[in-house]
Amino acid sequence: MIRRFIIVVIGILALLIIFSKEDVYGATIEGTGYHYFGPDITENHSCKLAELRAEEDAIIKGSGETVSAQDWKVCTDPDCVLTEYRWTILNGMIITSDVTDKTITELFGQQVCKVTISANVMPIEKDPSFSATIHLNTNLYNVGDRLIINVDPSQKMFVYVFSWNSQDYETVNVHRIFPNKYETAYIKKQTTIPSSDYELVMTLPNNYKENKPIDEYLFVVMSKKQISFAEGYKFPSFNQLLLRLDPYDTNVEIVGITIAK
Secondary structure (H helix, E strand, C coil): CHHHHHHHHHHHHHHHHHCCHHHHHCEEEEEEEEEECECCECHHHHHHHHHHHHHHHHHHHHHCCEEEEEEEECCCCCCCHHHEEEEEEECEEEEEEEEEEEEEEEECCEEEEEEEEEEEEEECCCCCCCCEEEEECCCEEECCCECCEEEEECCCEEEEEEEECCCCCCCCCEEEEECCCCCCCEECCCEEECCCCCCCECCCCCCCCCCCCEEEEEEEEEECCCCCCCCEECHHHHHHHHHCCCCCCEEEEEEEEEEEC
């Protein structure tokens, strides 16, 4: 029995040698991303966002399909076209990635950071039966208003809600508002967030001095498995984390809201 077991193991190892890493773990894809570099954003942050775009580019090439996409500006200047950050829900995930080139160049008359990566991308089909309907009491708020989120899941799931605004590039500006000390992430049926034990009250960032409304975004992450999320992230790190979630086991719904004084 031992000898036969050893022969089987050797046979399996031989098969793994015959098939390349690309066949077993996914394909190695080159991705390229650009991001504006100027007085309203540091070179380091610009290159970090360019790296995220390069990862997105690699996933699109490796999975062959983009399910849906949304574009948001992440600066207050209405002419800063190159500072738009694109979030795309993809049919693939990045296993590993390495930056192969990083340069400051010029594009459309403006300086940009260009990042090229080599990424191991695994295409994964999404589960069409795994979703949830997300409904807010409104998308327009004043400071002091209460946020109410209604989640109607297609099946039992773990739900995580994060809020994000683009006012601070270099600080923690993605905050987990659910689950918290009052509620757990696991929901089995239509659920209203928050529960009666607490309230989610709309505020503006401490450093926000302008007398005009601010756009904020809610990221609702739905997962078949429990995920160990931190309470807060810097925006690039948070998006990099989401790009590494298994699309078959997770869904991400993004809802835009506006807060006025």
